[in-house]
Amino acid sequence: xxxxxxxxxxxxxxxxxxxxxxxxxxxxxxxxxxxxxxxxxxxxxxxxxxxxxxxxxxxxxxxxxxxxxxxxxxxxxxxxxxxxxxxxxxxxxxxxxxxxxxxxxxxxxxxxxxxxxxxxxxxxxxxxxxxxxxxxxxxxxxxxxxxxxxxxxxxxxxxxxxxxxxxxxxxxxxxxxxxxxxxxxxxxxxxxxxxxxxxxxxxxxxxxxxxxxxxxxxxxxxxxxxxxxxxxxxxxxxxxxxxxxxxxxxxxxxxxxxxxxxxxxxxxxxxxxxxxxxxxxxxxxxxxxxxxxxxxxxxxxxxxxxxxxxxxxxxxxxxxxxxxxxxxxxxxxxxxxxxxxxxxxxxxxxxxxxxxxxxxxxxxxxxxxxxxxxxxxxxxxxxxxxxxxxxxxxxxxxxxxxxxxxxxxxxxxxxxxxxxxxxxxxxxxxxxxxxxxxxxxxxxxxxxxxxxxxxxxxxxxxxxxxxxxxxxxxxxxxxxxxxxxxxxxxxxxxxxxxxxxxxxxxxxxxxxxxxxxxxxxxxxxxxxxxxxxxxxxxxxxxxxxxxxxxxxxxxxxxxxxxxxxxxxxxxxxxxxxxxxxxxxxxxxxxxxxxxx
Numbered sequence: 309x310x311x312x313x314x315x316x317x318x319x320x321x322x323x324x325x326x327x328x329x330x331x332x333x334x335x336x337x338x339x340x341x342x343x344x345x346x347x348x349x350x351x352x353x354x355x356x357x358x359x360x361x362x363x364x365x366x367x368x369x370x371x372x373x374x375x376x377x378x379x380x381x382x383x384x385x386x387x388x389x390x391x392x393x394x395x396x397x398x399x400x401x402x403x404x405x406x407x408x409x410x411x412x413x414x415x416x417x418x419x420x421x422x423x424x425x426x427x428x429x430x431x432x433x434x435x436x437x438x439x440x441x442x443x444x445x446x447x448x449x450x451x452x453x454x455x456x457x458x459x460x461x462x463x464x465x466x467x468x469x470x471x472x473x474x475x476x477x478x479x480x481x482x483x484x485x486x487x488x489x490x491x492x493x494x495x496x497x498x499x500x501x502x503x504x505x506x507x508x509x510x511x512x513x514x515x516x517x518x519x520x521x522x523x524x525x526x527x528x529x530x531x532x533x534x535x536x537x538x539x540x541x542x543x544x545x546x547x548x549x550x551x552x553x554x555x556x557x558x559x560x561x562x563x564x565x566x567x568x569x570x571x572x573x574x575x576x577x578x579x580x581x582x583x584x585x586x587x588x589x590x591x592x593x594x595x596x597x598x599x600x601x602x603x604x605x606x607x608x609x610x611x612x613x614x615x616x617x618x619x620x621x622x623x624x625x626x627x628x629x630x631x632x633x634x635x636x637x638x639x640x641x642x643x644x645x646x647x648x649x650x651x652x653x654x655x656x657x658x659x660x661x662x663x664x665x666x667x668x669x670x671x672x673x674x675x676x677x678x679x680x681x682x683x684x685x686x687x688x689x690x691x692x693x694x695x696x697x698x699x700x701x702x703x704x705x706x707x708x709x710x711x712x713x714x715x716x717x718x719x720x721x722x723x724x725x726x727x728x729x730x731x732x733x734x735x736x737x738x739x740x741x742x743x744x745x746x747x748x749x750x751x752x753x754x755x756x757x758x759x760x761x762x763x764x765x766x767x768x769x770x771x772x773x774x775x776x777x778x779x780x781x782x783x784x785x786x787x788x789x790x791x792x793x794x795x796x797x798x799x800x801x802x803x804x805x806x807x808x809x810x811x812x813x814x815x816x817x818x819x820x821x822x823x824x825x826x827x828x829x830x831x832x833x834x835x836x837x838x839x840x841x842x843x844x845x846x847x848x849x850x851x852x853x854x855x856x857x858x859x860x861x862x863x864x865x866x867x868x869x870x871x872x873x874x875x876x877x878x879x880x881x882x883x884x885x886x887x888x889x890x891x892x893x894x895x896x897x898x899x900x901x902x903x904x
Contacts, residue, residue: 320403324402325767336794339752340796340799346745349704350818355804402766404893412884412885429885434446436893474828500545592731596818642705657697706809757788814867
C-alpha cells in the first residue's frame with residue numbers, strides 16, 4: 309500500500325474502505341447466494357461444498373479478469389474531470405455512494421429481500437454525482453457503452469437473454485434425454501457432450517475476456533479458437549475416459565459396490581460384471597420435498613401422484629391447524645426447531661448454540677450486573693454462532709413453504725406442474741452442474757467484483773496520489789483479491805437469508821434444470837462483461853430460472869408472485885439507493901465547517 313499523499317483525509321479513506329468491504333460482503337450474501345441457491349436447491353452440491361467452490365472461483369475470476377467492469381464504475385458514470393482536480397471531494401463522493409448502497413442492500417438481505425447490489429451501487433453513484441457535480445455532468449446516455457443508459461439497458465435485457473439461453477440449453481437436454489422412452493442410457497452416453505459445452509464456455513470466459521497480464525486478446529483468432537475448442541474437447545475426453553464408465557456402472561449396471569475412487573479405472577469398468585438381483589441404482593433422491601426434512605414436510609411430488617391417502621389426510625390436518633396460527637409464528641417455530649437441532653450437534657456450532665440457549669439475557673437494562681455477566685458468557689458464543697450459523701442452515705426445509713399458507717399453496721401448484729425425471733438421470737447432471745456452478749461463480753467474480761472495487765479504487769487512488777485524475781489508473785490485483793475473499797465471506801456467513809427464499813421458491817429445481825439455469829446465466833454475465841457493462845448476476849440467474857420453468861409447457865410452473873416481488877425490489881432499488889446517496893452527499897458536503 310502506497311504512502312498517502314492526502315493524510316488529512318485518512319478518516320474518509322478508512323470509512324470508504326470499511327463500506328467497500330461491507331458492500332462486497334453484501335454482494336456475497338445477496339447476489340452470490342442467489343447464484344449458488346440453484347445448485348444447493350437442486351441437491352447437486354451441499355451448502356458447505358458450495359462455499360468452498362464459491363471461494364475458489366470467485367477469487368480466481370475477480371483477480372484474473374475482474375478489472376474491466378471496475379473501470380466502468382470508476383470513470384464511466386461520473387467523469388474524473390468533473391471534480392476539477394479536487395481529490396478530497398472525489399473521495400467523499402464515492403464513500404457516500406458505498407455507504408448508501410451497502411446500507412440498503414444490508415437491510416434488504418436482513419429481511420430476506422433479494423435486490424441487485426450492482427444496480428444499488430450504480431444508482432447510488434449516480435445520485436452522488438447529481439449532488440456533487442450536477443445532473444449535467446452525470447453520464448446518463450450510452451457514453452461508449454459505459455454510461456447509465458448502457459448499464460440500465462441490462463436491467464431489461466439481461467434476464468430475457470439469460471432466460472433464452474437457459475431455455476435453449478434445457479430444451480436440448482429435454483429433447484435428447486428426457487423425452488426418450490429409456491432416458492438413462494441416453495443421459496450416460498451424451499454426458500461428454502455437455503462436459504464439452506461447459507468446458508468450452510469456461511475456457512471462453514478466460515481466453516476471450518483475457519487476463520490483462522497474459523495479453524490473450526492479442527493472440528491470432530485461429531489460436532484463440534484452437535485453445536477454446538481444444539480445452540472443451542480435453543474436458544470431454546477426460547469425461548469420456550473416466551466419468552462415462554463410472555456413470556455407466558452406477559446407473560446402468562446398478563453396481564452398489566463401486567467406490568467413488570474407482571473412476572480412475574476408466575474403461576476397465578465396462579468389463580465389470582453386472583450384479584444380480586439389483587432393481588434400482590443407488591443414487592441420491594433429488595425430489596425437492598422429502599419426507600424426512602421436518603415434522604410437517606410434504607411427501608415428494610412422485611408419492612403425491614401415487615395418491616397416498618395417509619399423506620393427503622395429514623396435509624388436510626396440518627392445513628387446518630395452520631389456519632389457526634399466524635404465518636410469522638409458524639416461521640418462528642421452524643426457526644426454533646432448527647436452533648434446537650443445532651444445539652444437539654458436536655463441535656463449535658453446538659457449543660455456541662447451547663451456550664446462547666442456557667445463558668439468556670435477564671430482565672432490565674443491559675448494564676444490570678446479571679446482564680453484564682450473561683453478556684460476557686454469551687459474547688464468544690455469539691461470535692462463533694454468527695460465523696457458523698449459515699453454514700449449517702437447512703436450505704431445503706426452508707424453501708418448500710408452509711402448508712395451508714398462500715406461499716405453501718403456490719409451491720404445491722408450481723411443483724405439480726413440473727415434470728419429475730428419474731433420479732438416475734438427474735444424478736448424472738449433478739456432476740455437470742458442479743462445473744456450471746463453478747463457471748457461474750467465476751463469471752460473477754469477473755463481473756460483480758467491479759461493483760465494490762471500482763469506488764474503492766477511486767478512493768484509494770485519490771488518497772495515495774492527491775490527484776483526482778490519477779483515479780483512472782488500473783485497479784491493483786490485491787484490491788480485487790481482498791474484496792473477492794470478502795464476497796465469499798458474505799456468502800458463507802449470511803447468504804442463507806437469500807437462499808431460503810430463492811431457488812425452489814420460483815420453480816421446481818433438479819440437476820438438469822439447474823445446469824441449464826447456471827450455464828445460461830454464466831453466458832449472459834460473460835457476454836455483458838466483455839463489453840464492460842456491469843450486469844446483475846442475480847437478474848441473470850432469475851431470468852434463467854424463469855426461462856427453464858416455462859420449458860415445462862405451462863406458466864403455472866412458475867411462481868409469478870415471487871417473480872413480481874423480485875421485480876418490485878429491483879425497480880425500487882434504483883430511486884431508493886440513488887436518493888440515499890445524493891441526500892447523504894448533499895448533507896455532508898454542505899455541512900457547516902470551521903477553519904483555523
